[in-house]
Amino acid sequence: MSDSSVLRDTSAAEAVDRASLRDMGTIPVDDVIQYVHKGLERFPSDLELYRRYLRQRWDVYELDFTEDRRGWATLDPATQQSFLRVATGFHHGERQVEVDLVPLLLAMPTEEAKVYLTSQLEDEARHTIFFDRFYREVVGYDAPDIQGVLDASFTHMSETFVGSFGLLAYLVDALRRDPENVSLLVQAAVNYFLWIEGVLALSVMKITLNFCKRRNVLPAFYTGFNATARDEARHVQFGLSLLHRLIHEDPRRVEDVHRTLDTLLSVSSIASQRVRYEPLGFTAPEVTQILNGQLAKKLEAIGVSLPDHIAAKMKTVQPEALAGG
Numbered sequence: 001m002s003d004s005s006v007l008r009d010t011s012a013a014e015a016v017d018r019a020s021l022r023d024m025g026t027i028p029v030d031d032v033i034q035y036v037h038k039g040l041e042r043f044p045s046d047l048e049l050y051r052r053y054l055r056q057r058w059d060v061y062e063l064d065f066t067e068d069r070r071g072w073a074t075l076d077p078a079t080q081q082s083f084l085r086v087a088t089g090f091h092h093g094e095r096q097v098e099v100d101l102v103p104l105l106l107a108m109p110t111e112e113a114k115v116y117l118t119s120q121l122e123d124e125a126r127h128t129i130f131f132d133r134f135y136r137e138v139v140g141y142d143a144p145d146i147q148g149v150l151d152a153s154f155t156h157m158s159e160t161f162v163g164s165f166g167l168l169a170y171l172v173d174a175l176r177r178d179p180e181n182v183s184l185l186v187q188a189a190v191n192y193f194l195w196i197e198g199v200l201a202l203s204v205m206k207i208t209l210n211f212c213k214r215r216n217v218l219p220a221f222y223t224g225f226n227a228t229a230r231d232e233a234r235h236v237q238f239g240l241s242l243l244h245r246l247i248h249e250d251p252r253r254v255e256d257v258h259r260t261l262d263t264l265l266s267v268s269s270i271a272s273q274r275v276r277y278e279p280l281g282f283t284a285p286e287v288t289q290i291l292n293g294q295l296a297k298k299l300e301a302i303g304v305s306l307p308d309h310i311a312a313k314m315k316t317v318q319p320e321a322l323a324g325g
């Protein structure tokens with residue numbers, strides 16, 4: 001990497017770090033995704049991440065969706081359909097992880113990690129409200145409560161929670177009954193922080209947010225979802241740091257990482273309906289490449305390599321069956 005690109009990366013990361021909610025409307029999503037990996041040679045401590053949360057927390061009620069509603073009406077039905085498939089994965093995913101974090105919080109090994117995780121729980125609750133507002137004020141759903149909007153968007157779900165989200169629900173319930181089981185904690189951390197947030201969510205955020213910028217539509221969605229991506233940067237950094245620590249304590253835990261990824265890839269093609277990425281400007285092989293790139297970066301950060309049979313599965317992962325996080 002040349003000196004000038006290192007300098008550009010550093011100043012871009014600083015801009016992401018300090019940006020207000022309004023600034024997030026103009027910051028490129030690719031800079032936010034780069035920011036996830038910034039400084040991971042020295043993992044930030046749990047309390048550093050907690051302080052960053054206090055600084056970066058944003059108010060979901062500050063967004064104004066008026067312009068988004070106008071732009072949404074100009075999109076053709078195929079584009080709206082693809083967008084809703086992707087957005088709905090997040091709508092339900094945010095709500096599920098908000099609840100899944102409760103048993104995960106009890107299983108955290110230190111008080112610092114527990115304090116940090118309360119901030120992540122609040123982030124996920126806020127992300128749920130962000131999507132609730134999007135479906136009401138842009139797509140035009142009307143329901144008396146949050147559950148009513150979730151029920152209305154469920155028709156767009158592709159995964160229906162038998163894949164990675166189903167496995168996560170199972171793992172956190174097992175942790176609820178056995179919170180000191182570190183093997184279960186590693187499996188849940190790989191599933192949630194590394195796979196759902198670090199690989200699926202960041203990849204799909206890159207696709208949807210680049211779509212908004214290219215087509216010059218949905219400015220409030222872009223602002224809020226870009227701020228959500230920055231929140232995910234903290235979540236992923238925490239998860240990678242936790243996994244790094246647990247593996248350092250006992251290198252045999254790499255087997256749990258491998259086994260979980262293998263299972264996730266085996267269930268990743270189960271879907272009730274497929275997502276078409278072309279209307280959003282990406283081909284399926286391009287999405288597979290983004291997913292592979294994101295996974296490689298996360299594994300490098302925690303010092304884990306993939307056995308050939310899992311790497312081969314990853315190369316042929318079908319992104320049409322994956323959405324959200």
Ligand SMILES: [Fe+2]
Nearest residue numbers: 094123124127
């Ligand atoms: Fe989230």
Ligand SMILES: [Fe+2]
Nearest residue numbers: 124197232235
């Ligand atoms: Fe998250």
